[in-house]
Amino acid sequence: MERLKAYKFRIYPTEEQEIFFAKSFGCVRKVYNLMLDDRKKAYQEVKNDPSKKMNFPTPAKYKEEFPFLKEVDSLALANAQLNLDKAYKNFFRDKSVGFPRFKSKKNPVQSYTTNNQNGTVSLIDHKFVKVPKLKSLIKIKLHRRPKGMIKSATISRHSSGKYYISLLCKEEISELPQTNSAIGIDLGITDFAIFSTVQKIDNNKFTSKMAKKLKREQRKLSRRALLAKQRGFNLFEAKNYQKQKRLVARLHEKVMNQRNDFLNQLSTEMIKNHDIICIEDLNTKGMLRNHKLAKSISDVSWSSFVKKLQYKADWYGRKMIKVDQWFPSSQICSKCGQKDGKKSLEIREWTCPLCHAHHDRDINASINILTEGLRIKSLTEIT
Known part of the structure; x- marks a missing residue:
């Protein structure tokens, strides 16, 4: 089955290429904001006079007024329009998403997307990548070779000062062979x-391990910001502040990369070794309202892990079953099925009063999640 798969690589642009990327980021942001502003004005006009028809502008409209827009890739500007259209559709489909907002140059990640047309985006000699409107080749760290046809490329600059390119490829992904194995997962x-x-997988606590160093560097960043303001410098022009800001951003990026690598490896291992994966459908947003646990919950990234499991299951022909969050997995004896009532979080082990089986709370819960997941699967197959 053909799927769209993204590959992300680090790139090392020259000073000239960095200037081109900065122009591209700025122009894409400018066009997006101009189109959003015009759409808001058009909506107000139609609201006041229903006989009028809403006309949505295109990026070409702004090129006469802003000639510098011609210096960048026109496909990047066209994609800005598509992104705005998508943001509008998402808002009207689900109001909780929020109305499209203006893009800011203060955003920690700046990016633009271009399309591959007749080889305008291509990899050269495993060392360079070619993108439209840029004559020189960009040095790339190609840790693996994309297998499919490149459809588009997204170039981004992070607050750490590092540049990345994400190549979206259309490729054939085959289903994995059957293992005749099912597993229940309880997240903790x-x-x-x-x-x-x-089996229990240790919580690496990536943020907690970096907390001491982050705290020290963030304190230093605050001092440099205060010193720059006292001397009357704009923070964008204060070199020491910007240098320290990049250092803090790199620490955050390191934590993010460590966590992402851990989640990718674990989810891939689960998909490779099991045909059916049963997992509790947790309400992470609701749980984050608990201020005592919010920091720990956000650090473990349950929702990210579940998303990775889901898309990999879809790709490789596996079945992922979500068990209702209200299912009392910790209250039921996995041996005899006796429901022993709600237990506080302090209780990590308990003995069933009926069959006298001794349980580890979490292992018992994962077995119950597996049993319930298989029951749900059999019911769906019957219907």
């Missing part, structure tokens, strides 16, 4: 994941 904080196979 002390242990990241507890499997029905009795």
